[in-house]
Amino acid sequence: xxxxxxxxxxxxxxxxxxxxxxxxxxxxxxxxxxxxxxxxxxxxxxxxxxxxxxxxxxxxxxxxxxxxxxxxxxxxxxxxxxxxxxxxxxxxxxxxxxxxxxxxxxxxxxxxxxxxxxxxxxxxxxxxxxxxxxxxxxxxxxxxxxxxxxxxxxx
Numbered sequence: 815x816x817x818x819x820x821x822x823x824x825x826x827x828x829x830x831x832x833x834x835x836x837x838x839x840x841x842x843x844x845x846x847x848x849x850x851x852x853x854x855x856x857x858x859x860x861x862x863x864x865x866x867x868x869x870x871x872x873x874x875x876x877x878x879x880x881x882x883x884x885x886x887x888x889x890x891x892x893x894x895x896x897x898x899x900x901x902x903x904x905x906x907x908x909x910x911x912x913x914x915x916x917x918x919x920x921x922x923x924x925x926x927x928x929x930x931x932x933x934x935x936x937x938x939x940x941x942x943x944x945x946x947x948x949x950x951x952x953x954x955x956x957x958x959x960x961x962x963x964x965x966x967x968x969x
Contacts, residue, residue, distance in 0.1 A: 818948040822847060822866055824923065824960055825943045826936050838935055840960035841949065847925040849911075849944075854919055856880040861899070866946045870909045877901040910945040928961040935963075 826838040845866040853860050858879035865872045875892045877899040892901030915921030916938040923930040923944075932942055949957070 818950050821949050823945045823947045826940050840958045842925050842960050844925045851919040851921040873904045873906045913942045930960050
């Protein structure tokens, strides 16, 4: 009997080339997580909060410190506001996330009590794919929890 566990998989393909050994793959089991980065134009922190669902991810809320072009100002205000931020309720469903990170934008993934500084793991402008999956026991044995990797993402 194979027990499957719902996880969030974080994958960076082709860190050096297309060799499988150069891919950073890790996972976490918490259903809630947050992406944070410094917006490239406003130079202020932006945060997006997600929830893992059975068929994808739900972007629940977004918080930012400054308004600018493309700001989702037509959405309802988030029920919980954070000091120094404006928050909106988004509730958009996505099958997965493709996220480009760099040292300039300082991209990070926060879940439970962990802060993963993903921008330190990969070369600038690397694409990070975040996908809900179901892992069996061998998947969990063969892959690392994201917070167990070293600060540079090495295994």
